[in-house]
Amino acid sequence: MRIGSAKESYIADEALFATRTQWVWFALLLASLVLFPFVSNLYWLYLACLVSINVISATGLNILTGFTGQVSLGHAAFMGVGAYTVAWLDNNAQTPFYLNLLAAAGVTTAVGLVAGLPSLRVKGLYLAIATIAASFILQFVFINWESVTRGTRGINIEPPEIMGIVLDNPDTFYWMVVPIMVVMVLLAANLFRTRVGRAFIAIRDRDISASVLGISLPAYKLMSFAIASFYAGIAGGLYAYFMGSINPESFPLLMSIFFLAAIIVGGMGTILGGILGAIFMTLTPEVLRYGVDLASPFIDEPGAVLSPVRTIVFGALIVGFLLFEPHGLAEIWRRIRRFFHLWPFRT
Amino acid sequence: MSVLELEGISLGFGGVQALSGVDLAVEEGTITAVIGPNGAGKTSLFNVISGFYRPQQGRVLLEGRNLTRLRPPRRASLGLGRTFQNIALFRGMTVLDNVKLGAHVRMRTGVFSAMWYLGAARREEARVREEIEREVFDFLEIDHIRRHPVAALPYGLQKRVELARALAMRPKILMLDEPVAGMNREEKEDMARFILDVKEEWGITVLMVEHDMGMVMDISDRVHVLNFGQVIASGEPAVVQKNPGVIQAYLGSGDVNSLRERLMGESA
Amino acid sequence: LAEEKNDIVIGGSMPLTGPFAFAGIQFNRGLRDYMEWLNEQGGIEGRKVRYVAEDTGYEPDQSVAVFRRITSRENVSFYFGDSTAFHQTINRELDRRDIMMTGASFASELNDTERYPLQFMHGPDYSEQVAILLRHIAEEDPGARVAFIYSDTEFGRDPISAGRETAEELGLEVAARIVTPPGAADISSAALELRRARPDYAIFHGYILAPIPDFIRRARQMGMETRFMGTYYSMDQSIIDEMGEAADGFMGVMPYRYFYEEDAGESELMRAIHERNDEYQTIYYIQAWVAGSMMAQIARETLARGEPLKGSRMRASMEGLDEVDTGGVIGVPVRFRGNSLPVGRIYRADVEAGRMVPVSDWIDLD
Amino acid sequence: MDWLFFIEVSLAGIGAGSLYALTAIAFVLIYKATRVINLAIGEMLMVGAYLFFALGAGWSLSWWLAIPMALVGGGLLGMLLERGVIRPMLGENPISVFMVTIGLGSILVGTVELIWTSAPRSLPGFMPDEAIFIGEAFIAPNTFWGFVIAAVVIALFLLLFRFWRGGVALRATASDQGAAWAMGINVPAVYSLAWGLAGMIAAGSGILLGAMSGVSPEMAMFGLTVLVVVIVGGLDSVFGALLAGLLIGWMESVVGVYLGGEYEHLVTFILLMLVLLVRPWGLFGSHEIERL
Amino acid sequence: MSESILGISNIEVVYGHTVQVLRGLSLEVPRGGIVALLGSNGAGKSTTLKAVSNLLSLENGELSAGRIEFDGKPTAGTAPHQLVRAGLCHVMEGRRVFEDLSVEENLVAATYARTGREQATRKDFNLVYEYFPRLHERRRALAGYLSGGEQQMLAIGRALLARPKLMLLDEPSLGLSPVLVEDIFSIIARINREQGVAMLLVEQNANVALALADYGYIMESGRVVIDGSPEKLLGDDDVREFYLGMAGAGGEMKSYREVKHYKRRKRWLS
Ligand SMILES: Nc1ncnc2c1ncn2[C@@H]1O[C@H](COP(=O)(O)OP(=O)(O)OP(=O)(O)O)[C@@H](O)[C@H]1O
Ligand SMILES: Nc1ncnc2c1ncn2[C@@H]1O[C@H](COP(=O)(O)OP(=O)(O)OP(=O)(O)O)[C@@H](O)[C@H]1O
Ligand SMILES: [Mg+2]
Numbered sequence A: 001m002r003i004g005s006a007k008e009s010y011i012a013d014e015a016l017f018a019t020r021t022q023w024v025w026f027a028l029l030l031a032s033l034v035l036f037p038f039v040s041n042l043y044w045l046y047l048a049c050l051v052s053i054n055v056i057s058a059t060g061l062n063i064l065t066g067f068t069g070q071v072s073l074g075h076a077a078f079m080g081v082g083a084y085t086v087a088w089l090d091n092n093a094q095t096p097f098y099l100n101l102l103a104a105a106g107v108t109t110a111v112g113l114v115a116g117l118p119s120l121r122v123k124g125l126y127l128a129i130a131t132i133a134a135s136f137i138l139q140f141v142f143i144n145w146e147s148v149t150r151g152t153r154g155i156n157i158e159p160p161e162i163m164g165i166v167l168d169n170p171d172t173f174y175w176m177v178v179p180i181m182v183v184m185v186l187l188a189a190n191l192f193r194t195r196v197g198r199a200f201i202a203i204r205d206r207d208i209s210a211s212v213l214g215i216s217l218p219a220y221k222l223m224s225f226a227i228a229s230f231y232a233g234i235a236g237g238l239y240a241y242f243m244g245s246i247n248p249e250s251f252p253l254l255m256s257i258f259f260l261a262a263i264i265v266g267g268m269g270t271i272l273g274g275i276l277g278a279i280f281m282t283l284t285p286e287v288l289r290y291g292v293d294l295a296s297p298f299i300d301e302p303g304a305v306l307s308p309v310r311t312i313v314f315g316a317l318i319v320g321f322l323l324f325e326p327h328g329l330a331e332i333w334r335r336i337r338r339f340f341h342l343w344p345f346r347t
Numbered sequence B: 001m002s003v004l005e006l007e008g009i010s011l012g013f014g015g016v017q018a019l020s021g022v023d024l025a026v027e028e029g030t031i032t033a034v035i036g037p038n039g040a041g042k043t044s045l046f047n048v049i050s051g052f053y054r055p056q057q058g059r060v061l062l063e064g065r066n067l068t069r070l071r072p073p074r075r076a077s078l079g080l081g082r083t084f085q086n087i088a089l090f091r092g093m094t095v096l097d098n099v100k101l102g103a104h105v106r107m108r109t110g111v112f113s114a115m116w117y118l119g120a121a122r123r124e125e126a127r128v129r130e131e132i133e134r135e136v137f138d139f140l141e142i143d144h145i146r147r148h149p150v151a152a153l154p155y156g157l158q159k160r161v162e163l164a165r166a167l168a169m170r171p172k173i174l175m176l177d178e179p180v181a182g183m184n185r186e187e188k189e190d191m192a193r194f195i196l197d198v199k200e201e202w203g204i205t206v207l208m209v210e211h212d213m214g215m216v217m218d219i220s221d222r223v224h225v226l227n228f229g230q231v232i233a234s235g236e237p238a239v240v241q242k243n244p245g246v247i248q249a250y251l252g253s254g255d256v257n258s259l260r261e262r263l264m265g266e267s268a
Numbered sequence C: 001l002a003e004e005k006n007d008i009v010i011g012g013s014m015p016l017t018g019p020f021a022f023a024g025i026q027f028n029r030g031l032r033d034y035m036e037w038l039n040e041q042g043g044i045e046g047r048k049v050r051y052v053a054e055d056t057g058y059e060p061d062q063s064v065a066v067f068r069r070i071t072s073r074e075n076v077s078f079y080f081g082d083s084t085a086f087h088q089t090i091n092r093e094l095d096r097r098d099i100m101m102t103g104a105s106f107a108s109e110l111n112d113t114e115r116y117p118l119q120f121m122h123g124p125d126y127s128e129q130v131a132i133l134l135r136h137i138a139e140e141d142p143g144a145r146v147a148f149i150y151s152d153t154e155f156g157r158d159p160i161s162a163g164r165e166t167a168e169e170l171g172l173e174v175a176a177r178i179v180t181p182p183g184a185a186d187i188s189s190a191a192l193e194l195r196r197a198r199p200d201y202a203i204f205h206g207y208i209l210a211p212i213p214d215f216i217r218r219a220r221q222m223g224m225e226t227r228f229m230g231t232y233y234s235m236d237q238s239i240i241d242e243m244g245e246a247a248d249g250f251m252g253v254m255p256y257r258y259f260y261e262e263d264a265g266e267s268e269l270m271r272a273i274h275e276r277n278d279e280y281q282t283i284y285y286i287q288a289w290v291a292g293s294m295m296a297q298i299a300r301e302t303l304a305r306g307e308p309l310k311g312s313r314m315r316a317s318m319e320g321l322d323e324v325d326t327g328g329v330i331g332v333p334v335r336f337r338g339n340s341l342p343v344g345r346i347y348r349a350d351v352e353a354g355r356m357v358p359v360s361d362w363i364d365l366d
Numbered sequence D: 001m002d003w004l005f006f007i008e009v010s011l012a013g014i015g016a017g018s019l020y021a022l023t024a025i026a027f028v029l030i031y032k033a034t035r036v037i038n039l040a041i042g043e044m045l046m047v048g049a050y051l052f053f054a055l056g057a058g059w060s061l062s063w064w065l066a067i068p069m070a071l072v073g074g075g076l077l078g079m080l081l082e083r084g085v086i087r088p089m090l091g092e093n094p095i096s097v098f099m100v101t102i103g104l105g106s107i108l109v110g111t112v113e114l115i116w117t118s119a120p121r122s123l124p125g126f127m128p129d130e131a132i133f134i135g136e137a138f139i140a141p142n143t144f145w146g147f148v149i150a151a152v153v154i155a156l157f158l159l160l161f162r163f164w165r166g167g168v169a170l171r172a173t174a175s176d177q178g179a180a181w182a183m184g185i186n187v188p189a190v191y192s193l194a195w196g197l198a199g200m201i202a203a204g205s206g207i208l209l210g211a212m213s214g215v216s217p218e219m220a221m222f223g224l225t226v227l228v229v230v231i232v233g234g235l236d237s238v239f240g241a242l243l244a245g246l247l248i249g250w251m252e253s254v255v256g257v258y259l260g261g262e263y264e265h266l267v268t269f270i271l272l273m274l275v276l277l278v279r280p281w282g283l284f285g286s287h288e289i290e291r292l
Numbered sequence E: 001m002s003e004s005i006l007g008i009s010n011i012e013v014v015y016g017h018t019v020q021v022l023r024g025l026s027l028e029v030p031r032g033g034i035v036a037l038l039g040s041n042g043a044g045k046s047t048t049l050k051a052v053s054n055l056l057s058l059e060n061g062e063l064s065a066g067r068i069e070f071d072g073k074p075t076a077g078t079a080p081h082q083l084v085r086a087g088l089c090h091v092m093e094g095r096r097v098f099e100d101l102s103v104e105e106n107l108v109a110a111t112y113a114r115t116g117r118e119q120a121t122r123k124d125f126n127l128v129y130e131y132f133p134r135l136h137e138r139r140r141a142l143a144g145y146l147s148g149g150e151q152q153m154l155a156i157g158r159a160l161l162a163r164p165k166l167m168l169l170d171e172p173s174l175g176l177s178p179v180l181v182e183d184i185f186s187i188i189a190r191i192n193r194e195q196g197v198a199m200l201l202v203e204q205n206a207n208v209a210l211a212l213a214d215y216g217y218i219m220e221s222g223r224v225v226i227d228g229s230p231e232k233l234l235g236d237d238d239v240r241e242f243y244l245g246m247a248g249a250g251g252e253m254k255s256y257r258e259v260k261h262y263k264r265r266k267r268w269l270s
């Protein structure tokens, strides 16, 4: 409940940031994104870039899985398609980087549409498993289509260049990837203010009654797959540029699970959830690393427990959130906000 | 004039013949009730009309247009609105979003304009929002709950939201599957009033399935009786009510007092 | 702290956990011990050497993260990597930061001075390892039939096409190429395929242990007389401990001396290793010493030329080396060809003696 | 065509397939009773193998002691997972439960790596070592004995589901736990039983698999193929699991030999896609009821 | 042996630690008697039944105060299946048949209710089929494909097979045709008479429920607001208006067409 926010028009009521405070927050957030490079070191910038790429990808998966209810375990493979498109163009057709990125998104969208076809026949868990199959088939293509992918040897990508500046380091890359991330997130947020986004949610909640309400299931399911793949393509393309080299093992099933975990932990079906989840899941290993550093006086060979502990924590986060906080970090965030909103008048 | 006509609809599931050769016409501007024993095929008939089931035979005509080959979404956009026997709201959404979804078929925004949310998309959202507020929420007296998630609402209100959603479609014909099942008398009275107003103020033709005979007899203009997938009687409520076949198959004694005596007899 | 500034820093992305941990832990210990020993000897040109490493779990993205983390805090001159994918991914960054790198990967792909000018291998690449094996076969048994058994991974596929060409050149017949899917559980049908091909020799590549024992056991059950061979990463002593009887006669290529080798005394590094350790040390531990000593040597040479410890300069001095000092761990004088040292010896598992025994001379692919 | 060779390859494939089938039955059991798609089945199998490894190699118990203990351990693990994680998720949407099992899988793998590291290990041998010939066709002894053991267990379960009233109880519980409970079925016990039994079977398959190709955390990947098997066979059909297991085992084997090992998984997943498109509920599964 | 088979005193139920639904509800069901429980939507009728059969835990609900006794023993701490086996059978709202079991298998599942007692025989099945011949016709069909009425018959049939001492019936007439409502209620009456099963009957169809019951309770927002014999309840103005649809004190049935747009408030709400 908010005091003194009577809307003057329905347009205002439908706005993304309804109140002045929200606008202020958004501006502050943008400002801190701008200031961040000036106060952090390269390593933190590296993480920031990685987080941004993951936010894009997770947001895409959230549209498909969180909002439309189509579980996909092939998201990483779609990113792979984007990455290989960029890599191939970079090595074979000296096209500029933004064209490559758009092409990556385009190709991935096309592949995503095909991979989404099973969703017209099957749903729920069956679909999830069909996407595992799709991801294995893509993996097979990455490995065996040697003339394009160089097979298991992997393929190198030159860093992108904008107006003569080579973005070969996080401190420059940051200025490219963060704005893209912000735009992609805003686009996704807009989507769910309109009929298209609502139709997605309707399909998630009850697909047959959605269809009787005039929502064409095949069209919207495929649309959702297409949008998610578009995001995956952009993220994959950026990933290829950022890493500078990719191979078929860069996009394993585990990575798809990672993104699924990110949206679970963040909160399925909220834009904020995708963002928070991607940030949280990308940074958790870092926190663990510090934790293990702290614990080093007490255990011998602390380095050697890090990776199993990471695996365990990864699983425990999925289980824990689903058990105790099924709406994820986004819900925790809302609760915090509510608390401070009414503070000191608690309800 | 009939808005909706069914011609020779037959529908079977494996061994079960749910509908066989049903002919039925719904006159414009009426409340038409379909009654019949459980399992007679009423819900199946609705499902055939909205396109969820494909009949083996027969045609569905809406304002003379053959719908038989169309899929459910297309039929909805041509003006078939409906509510469901078991509430089928989108439980993850608020009342407002549920109702907005009803207006889905009347909106045009595509993905691209949706994502940029500029100009046309923005205007369309605002327009629909305003219409819903003005016409639907006000009418059904649910404006106070527009921001509530539907899953938490009491049953009666959920039914009302479902009606609101169907109205937001601005359908030519509104199909209600047991709109007052599970309600007490008081709530039934509210719902009856809404249904009458839908007909009278909105000018929408209503086709409804209902087992509450009191209500069916009071508010409907025409009644069709279905039994074992066949129409066994049609006509004015008062006439149908006296049809011995209908009484035997469906209505029973219909008299509380005689029932009471019967029950007393049973339990004596 | 001023002193620390002058240190020569060697960074490492170490697979202390994950499927490669058995080697990673040894690399880590080996490098640590070697640096300690080196500092006891007075460091490099009076400068102390410091070794900084973190676990990667053998995940390339973690390796990259560790690299970023270490290089953002330290002025790194050398780096030790853990997987081919990491070596490839980080290459651009190496060039940018002018850091020299070696590591656990002997991928043929990396043996390309144009693409990977700042990387080197302290042994033969996988194709060269297979070539050494084939060379030995061709000598022992001219015209023999050879089968390749490899896993369907980047690691497994690496030397296969080159291996076929080499075999043809040497007049050997490639009787079969048998691919096993990654993480394969059951190799029954692959074993049948092997039996049908009836090769004289079968070379495994792309595995650590499983499914090698299974293959050998089944071949015995089917009464085959094929001799089995492996490449570097399946040649540690542990294969005898794990496989028991079945390991007898298993052969493979090894560029370094084993810990228990009699003529260990000839070698300075082996002596140092023995001083520090009473128990058996794995070949990975020894490998780390070799890697360390080569880094030290390159650094020494560069400093001697009066140049800074920058990758490009170090590359030049590395190429200038007429003979690489391996502290005697590699039994013959070697020098870089491309990014690798294409030298090795064939060893055979002697289960009764409980150790690996050399069955060939040092083979230099030249 | 070399028919003897083809037969040998087929037998080897069917032998491997029997393990798929056995593990698939653990999966089906859980699904039948609790409607949970258990993606952690591969990990449960792996834990079973490690338990046997720990008891047999670590504590050097003899195999006839170590195997029952590992089986019991697997059963207890199943019950523990059910009690601790699955039961609190009762009534949540199936997708959440499915993802919980992914999380569980991760926890199990991490724990195994923490305790035993991820180095591959070999199990103490317990199966006869003499080569077996059917006619002239050779079968590896552990494939053969693995097949025999799996076949016996599967047959037992087929009989159980046919003639035991409990089968109805399992399915009733899966269909609507609330109603089943209100019908006098001890729902918590059914849950524990299903998971316990499944854990036991999974551990058994783990031991058999480990005896063939050693144990390592990578074994968990076996679960993925099992997933394909159950989907192809129909999630709730024991018979389907059996047939699909053998079919896929055989197919992988033949494809691996005649096309090359890199095609094994590809063909499996293409088969999966085809089945999903033609019969989404699997070859023998039952159709989900959907009404308005 | 106490007079009543079920005694509920002063219970309170909270859902999800936050929503209090029952606020000190008390009622009693005599042995072999039929008691009707009426109330508007959301009053907490189903919650009451779930509290009795201990099924609340499935929905994150909790009995936070009060006491329930079945057959002289407190039910607290007894698992639902044990209560059923002791003779308390809950026919839940919304039928809740096992959709992907056949009709016959649904009945087989119900035999678990008799674990520890005399086992069900073919005769028991035939008895069910005799009460509901329609079920016999469709005994091989999947329950999920039955029509609403058939499912309701199956739900009651299952309860019958359980041979309970007390049946909790939650809106058995929901969605049934008038003739079936009559049938179902006469069968309920028959079961009550022939088998001596006590019934706690939750119904929206007040007319029929009060016709059948020996005693009635009317609840609003979690507590009983009025109770008494059917005659007493039928004579109450509020009950007549809000539950039976009779205009005022006059006793004429109101027509739905003439529903007033303003409403009188219930006396017991003020
Ligand atoms: N999807 C389906 N598959 C198989 N049989 C079905 C299916 N849908 C309905 N039926 C069968 O068709 C018949 C008619 O069912 P329908 O739901 O239309 O009845 P109804 O008249 O709406 O009954 P009620 O008043 O109880 O709702 C029933 O016998 C039912 O079992
Ligand atoms: N699982 C639950 N969690 C939270 N609140 C619940 C839950 N179940 C029921 N409620 C709330 O408890 C109240 C009483 O519900 P209950 O189902 O007992 O009502 P009822 O009298 O049976 O109504 P009806 O006539 O609709 O069946 C309602 O307001 C409902 O919203
Ligand atoms: Mg119906």
Ligand SMILES: [Mg+2]
Binding pocket: E045, E046, E047, E093, E170
């Ligand atoms: Mg209720």
